[in-house]
Amino acid sequence: MCWNCRGLGDPSTVHELCDLARINSPSILCVVETQIAKNRVEGLANTLGFDSAYGVGSSGRSGGLCIFWKNPMQLTLRNFSKYHIDMVVEEQGKDPWRLTVWYGEANRSLRYKTWDMMRYLKADSDLPWCCIGDFNEVLRREEQMGPNDREMAQINLFREVVDACQLCDIGYVGLDWTFERRIQGGEYCRVRLDRVLASAEWSEMFPLATLHHLHAVKSDHSPILLMNEMEAQNQRIVVGKPFRYEVMWERHEEFQSTLEAAWGPSGAGNVEELQAKLLSTAMALKGWGSSSFGAIRT
Template identity: 35%
Template structure:
């Protein structure tokens, strides 16, 4: 059970949908919070179906900016408590767990309006005594170490945010991975990196999930990195390998021959057995043709981490080329 949060800067964009599909496929988050969706309800509904989630709350954008969406895997696991242009708050009920509260937050982007975000947190804190976690693009930082490049961040904004967290009893979670979640001007003299996306929790929530980890995911086409909140240590050895038909195979003439041969070889088997054996044969053949997609994606992400923190011209160029390669692989991996 995990929570994915991402300022996607347009949920309906093809590359964002591909990226979301891949993250959902790999990490299997139970909840997905998206901000700056810039998409109407019908478009977000289409994305929900593509990702395979049942529950959904949508806050439509105002004009060409904003918009929020919170998805959850099973309908009866989430109950809406409140929402606004800057938050979606739900009660989470999962069998065998204590009831808790999840809030997706999109902080006011205009500095002059930041107090509205602080007031929102104070208001939400008074609404319920349930164990509480908030996640999203807060548009606030906790210290000068949360920003690299550009002008110094105003002290009154840092102090105001920290005072709010103290007043309402929220703890800023440490981040595993790259310590900045937003960037602008990569490769230029005006390159800025800031940790705008974060997770805030109460002591009560940490008592329920003492082994929680927060990860910064790589490879996003947005200027924001997604966050993955995992309330317990993630055991990847529990993942099962399932057959999936890869879009890239359709461009290979041999694909049809592999299917025909398998079907004929197992003509006396029942339909379920035929499909199983055909899938196994396609999986072996497909790896020889297109390679192991998961391995290629992992290699790209390792390269991205290698180049990300460097500011020399060659590193910036390598980062951009690796990012293009990653999204070409995701495009090939599109599944029917």
């Protein structure tokens, strides 16, 4: 799972991240734009339910990345920068593969530095490669909905580096965007900035891998959940206990605001969007209900 959390200095954001980790049970958690120091973000490993962590500190109140992981997975650091953390992943029954979490340069005029780093990393290893994160760019104009159209030249630079690195977008399940912000005039700018890019060799290792767009309250970015066979077995809300709506939740003073925040300000334009909103709202309510009421026996 990966999330641009927009800062982990706020305890309520850490609380939401704990809920996301508990509900979805990822073996590896990647967080970008932590906006806090390296030792502070790494110190959240136990709170979030992970055994190990490696972080890159922020520059003031911008940037910052961290990868958390659980035993028995073994992650070995290859290199890092303010744009990425590159790890070799070893897990039982699989050949080693490579995971890189990315936070693309926010300044458009400097974004080429992220693309140069991707090219450098491509030449550095032949392992099956998975890239996940917020790339701060789109691959097609259709991935930005609403005002503030992107320059085609910037899009083409991203497409060129993806091709040069022999990576493919693995697609997604859920809403068509991972970033949503209301702008002046009441319109919404919605963009697919967060994604997974993978090499053909990685996709052959994990042929059933799927990417799910989730929902979060404390950031204008959606968490993205990469699920393979193992993650599907561990994912408790999809596999195992079904979601149950509890009427007693309605008596809680925070219920209405939690429900509204989970559903989001926009409606569903089609059946696929409705399905995604129902799933993400169920996940948010499940986590809130667990933290507010504890376990409920049925």
